[in-house]
Amino acid sequence: MCLMTSRIEYHCTTVEKLVEEQKSFDAVLAVEVIQHVANPSEFCKSLSSLTVPDGAIMISSTEEYPIPIIIEKYLLNRLPNGTPQRLSALEPDNLVQFMKSASISFQGMAAFILHYWRANFVAFGTKPPCKD
Incomplete structure (x- = not known):
């Protein structure tokens, strides 16, 4: 096993x-999670507290409209029963504000348009270094 992969840890738990x-x-990577949490601002603060100084934080989410979700879940049966409910529609600008309020230095964002009704976006930030 290479040194890099031997240091990767996966945790199936809560933040x-x-x-x-x-x-x-x-x-710290939070992939397709933040739209399912009740308080995205507190979630970002938790991500920040898990990250070492100068560490990286990546958060991805989707921006969707409810009609396609209903069609995929109930009419086309593409989403299995038990799929987590979407608690909040998260706008990219709101995510940037949540990151900044959690002392995450926002570095950039990329968006991927998948369909005319859906886009994925990824935000990247770093935790500032410790002050000596």
Whole structure:
């Protein structure tokens, strides 16, 4: 096994549990999660607290309209029962504000248009270095 892959850790848990355990990581990736949490601002603060100084934080989400979700889930049966409900429609500008309020230095964002009704976006930021 190469040195790089031997250091990668995958955790199937909650962000709050990792914060409680005082874990820290060089990079924290939250892929397609933030739109399902009740409080995105607090979620970003938790991601920031899990990241070491100068560490990287990447958050991805989708921007969708409700009609295609209903069609895919109930008419086309493409989404299995038990698929998490979407709690909030997150706008990219709101995500940037959540990151900044969590002391994450926003570095940039990219969007991927998948269909005329759906786009994925990825935001990248870093945690500022410790002040000496």
